[in-house]
Amino acid sequence: MARAIDEGLLAAARLFAGIGGAELHRIAEMARLVSRPAGGEFFSQGDPATAFFLLVEGRARIVQITSDGQQVTLRYIAPGEVFGAVPLFSGGPWPATALAVVDSTAARWSREATDRLTAQYPVILANALAIVGERVREIEDRYRELATERVEQRVAHALLHLANVTEKSPAGAEIDFPISRQDIAELTGTTLHTVSRILSAWEQQGVIESRRMHVRILRPEGVRAIAAEARPEGRSRL
Amino acid sequence: MARAIDEGLLAAARLFAGIGGAELHRIAEMARLVSRPAGGEFFSQGDPATAFFLLVEGRARIVQITSDGQQVTLRYIAPGEVFGAVPLFSGGPWPATALAVVDSTAARWSREATDRLTAQYPVILANALAIVGERVREIEDRYRELATERVEQRVAHALLHLANVTEKSPAGAEIDFPISRQDIAELTGTTLHTVSRILSAWEQQGVIESRRMHVRILRPEGVRAIAAEARPEGRSRL
DNA sequence: TCCTGTCATTGACCTGGAGCAAAGACCTCC
């Protein structure tokens, strides 16, 4: 709590793009650092939205819980990313819960601080709009995936995304935080059993390697091929 | 094209909330009216994003087309709603296609006009942020539905939404634009066959009434009950 | 070292809904 916020992180954050060092210092002073142990909550679905957060260290996941107790993971948050900001701008309570995946620390700006922030630095509004717009696009893509692709492809996409595999990642990459089969299932809209079967098969083929709570991609192009696989036949273009 | 834009519509639009009559007039002058016949496109997935739109009259739907030709409907647009704005703020080409469902007219602000608009009336940025935030919430809800609910419940939700049925709608309501089984299927992530079967069953039960390209909800509480139905058994809260 | 709780694997079974096919209903335009 007493520690200072790393202003380098703020400088790199997209939300504060275009803001200089001196101002960043004042912005940092308006925030409060909050830490949560693995499994702890930064905020909880249904509670009134009183602040927004920027993850400083660790990893968080945003989860919706349905009325019958199923969990759906909307996104994972890496350091430097903003979360919990939407209801501050569009009103309403928090539509989801933010869970610390590992011991994590976030900077927290209260609603009042946010109001001052956007009044003093209007560029933040524009940056926020770009970020939220980007999020619309991501979730729309996930939606399309869920509507049109099979589980295996969705899991492949999720792994590539979580392991930060890009076009030019030559060698493999490991997901750098602990993740269970159940977690992957909640992220891809399936069950841990199906995830387990899929990962076992891939491990047989040698495209991934996995142990308890860990997944490593050995052959990214193999996983990418699975992600791109078309559905068998038929389905004639209309 | 030569017609003037209805400033009453702009005044009611959420995007221009907080802007007075005189300014609205100038804003209206910066737009151009574009009309499309039923089935026509306002913009097309993959094209560079050069403007944003506000639907003046008619109805539009935003559709993504997958590489293998399947269509996924992201949302329907009613008069007064903004569409196509996201890529103007976060960059990139249009991620989807906007189709006129019936003969429709929209006001179109070019990218340059948009820049002037947000510079002169910063409140538009804040309004846009609220709108886009709202959209994040909506699509996240749809995502959760798709991940956790059965087809029947998703169709029920979709009909209630399309027919504008709210808590206090006593009598039935009709979807006030033509919509096929295929359209409903693309909106709910299923096939026209399944939609047809479901609607037939509901018609038997007397909760809806339907003809070619039309659906009317007779007993909203009946449809709402279906939408809320829990999955049979098991699924013990973990 | 054992004990307990969490996570993972795998087999067997079942089902919601997709895929396929064919026929019917409606609409519009000659």
Add this chain to the structure above:
DNA sequence: GGAGGTCTTTGCTCCAGGTCAATGACAGGA
């Protein structure tokens, strides 16, 4: 009023993946 196009319905089949059940593998604490 017939012909052709677009929607819709409905029966049948099949399978991806959910559900159920049981066992196994680790990890951390006492």
